[in-house]
Amino acid sequence: MSTAEQYLKPEVINQIKRLDLRAQFVVKGFLQGLHSSPFHGFSVEFSEHRRYTVGDDPNDIDWLVYAKTDKYYVKKFEAETNITGYLVMDLSESMGYTYRQDLTKFDYAICLAASLGYLMIHQQDPVGLVTFGEKIQGSLAPRSKRTQLSTILSQLSKLSPTGRTDIARSLAQTAALLKHRSLLMIFSDLLADPDPVLQALMQLRHAGHDVILFHVLDEAEVRFPFHGMVEMIDPETGDKIAVDADGMRDDYLSELESFRRRYKEKCSRARIDYVELDTSMPFDKALLEYLLMRQARF
Numbered sequence: 001m002s003t004a005e006q007y008l009k010p011e012v013i014n015q016i017k018r019l020d021l022r023a024q025f026v027v028k029g030f031l032q033g034l035h036s037s038p039f040h041g042f043s044v045e046f047s048e049h050r051r052y053t054v055g056d057d058p059n060d061i062d063w064l065v066y067a068k069t070d071k072y073y074v075k076k077f078e079a080e081t082n083i084t085g086y087l088v089m090d091l092s093e094s095m096g097y098t099y100r101q102d103l104t105k106f107d108y109a110i111c112l113a114a115s116l117g118y119l120m121i122h123q124q125d126p127v128g129l130v131t132f133g134e135k136i137q138g139s140l141a142p143r144s145k146r147t148q149l150s151t152i153l154s155q156l157s158k159l160s161p162t163g164r165t166d167i168a169r170s171l172a173q174t175a176a177l178l179k180h181r182s183l184l185m186i187f188s189d190l191l192a193d194p195d196p197v198l199q200a201l202m203q204l205r206h207a208g209h210d211v212i213l214f215h216v217l218d219e220a221e222v223r224f225p226f227h228g229m230v231e232m233i234d235p236e237t238g239d240k241i242a243v244d245a246d247g248m249r250d251d252y253l254s255e256l257e258s259f260r261r262r263y264k265e266k267c268s269r270a271r272i273d274y275v276e277l278d279t280s281m282p283f284d285k286a287l288l289e290y291l292l293m294r295q296a297r298f
């Protein structure tokens with residue numbers, strides 16, 4: 001396994017306790033991987049450029065980039081370079097769950113958010129933070145200064161998942177906060193009625209915002225590795241129920257597939273990026289979605 005792949009594995013990242021170092025390791029591994037992948041052109045090295053198209057001034061071609069890539073790139077203007085991002089974090093108690101992975105859903109999401117924040121600040125993009133449970137619990141205005149990353153990481157490292165959540169209400173409140181077109185990177189297990197959540201997501205798109213929805217589940221929630229009689233506990237209500245795991249496995253997995261497919265189809269129609277993640281997956285899939293979104297905007 002390459003060093004880059006190691007950097008992106010949740011069980012390796014779990015050995016690093018400081019969030020700032022976790023983010024640096026993930027981004028370093030991600031960028032190393034990009035340099036040897038078909039997505040080399042999405043490297044941060046070229047984040048200030050876009051492909052030359054008919055109508056562009058040939059005098060704007062960056063010949064140093066051409067020498068490296070054999071492709072024509074032009075330097076972006078300041079106005080078309082920056083994208084304002086918000087990391088939007090679900091603080092519900094269910095996010096604190098793990099069965100057999102090193103990281104809980106919340107740990108995994110926090111590490112992803114820290115890495116995306118690191119990547120955005122590295123590209124001089126303003127980034128802010130919104131945290132929510134049943135309503136917005138905290139918000140940090142977006143800035144692109146290097147000190148902003150320290151502020152975001154400090155806030156993220158102090159968070160803990162507790163209580164219930166109202167995702168739809170919180171997203172509506174987030175929409176009311178936004179003064180300009182922004183990119184929202186939402187981290188949630190989406191354990192709620194999908195109808196109002198999808199409605200809130202559509203309203204964000206209708207207002208002109210871009211959205212990447214990171215659906216973070218525990219590896220056990222995706223694979224259902226349970227056997228025999230198992231006591232299931234609702235983390236937000238404390239309700240308990242005994243179930244025959246072997247007898248319900250097929251129905252559970254079918255329901256989960258249907259749930260994810262519904263989000264995937266609805267989000268696709270609304271041009272929302274829906275990213276299925278579980279806590280056993282390397283972090284590069286999520287970071288690549290961000291760079292692809294960023295590239296597609298210009």
